[in-house]
Amino acid sequence: MKEPKYDLIDLFSGAGGLSNGFIQTDRFNVVAAVEINKSAQQTFIKNHDNNSSIxxxxxxxxxxxxxxxxxxxxxxxxxxxxxxxxxxxxxFSNANRQKNYLISGNNQLVKEFVRAIRDIKP
Known part of the structure; x- marks a missing residue:
């Protein structure tokens, strides 16, 4: 019996290494990605069949x-x-212990990740 394929959404995708690993299992189709860095976007697109609409x-x-x-x-x-x-x-990293402030701008991006999960409801 053939196992089902799942749609995959890759947030903070970078060049697409994480989603590429999922593709290699032959159980996932990447349907969307979010990456603000334009250079990383271009690499992601090349790594995913040159599909810019992703x-x-x-x-x-x-x-x-x-x-x-x-x-x-x-x-x-x-x-x-x-x-x-x-x-x-x-x-959140221990490498940032020398910082005197608790809230980093990057911490807010983790909340955006959680918001995406809440709204998509996978």
Missing amino acids: ILKELQSNDSDITKIDFTKLNFNPEKTVVVGGPPCQG
Whole structure:
């Protein structure tokens, strides 16, 4: 019996290494990615069949900025969707112990990752 394939959304996708690993299992199809860095976007596109439409962008700014994307307006099937990603963790890292402030701008991006999960409901 053939195992089902799942749709994969890659947040903070970078060049696409994480989603590429999922593709190699032959159980996932990458349907969307969010990455604000334009160079990383270009590499992601090359690593994923040159499919530029895979990058989610906010309509008005045309940026792939997770803080501006309304995931509630996207049509993903929660029963067959998986969300992965690598939100920045520098604000939580022990390497940042010398910093005197508790809240890093990067910490807010982790909250955006959680918001995406909440709205997509995979």
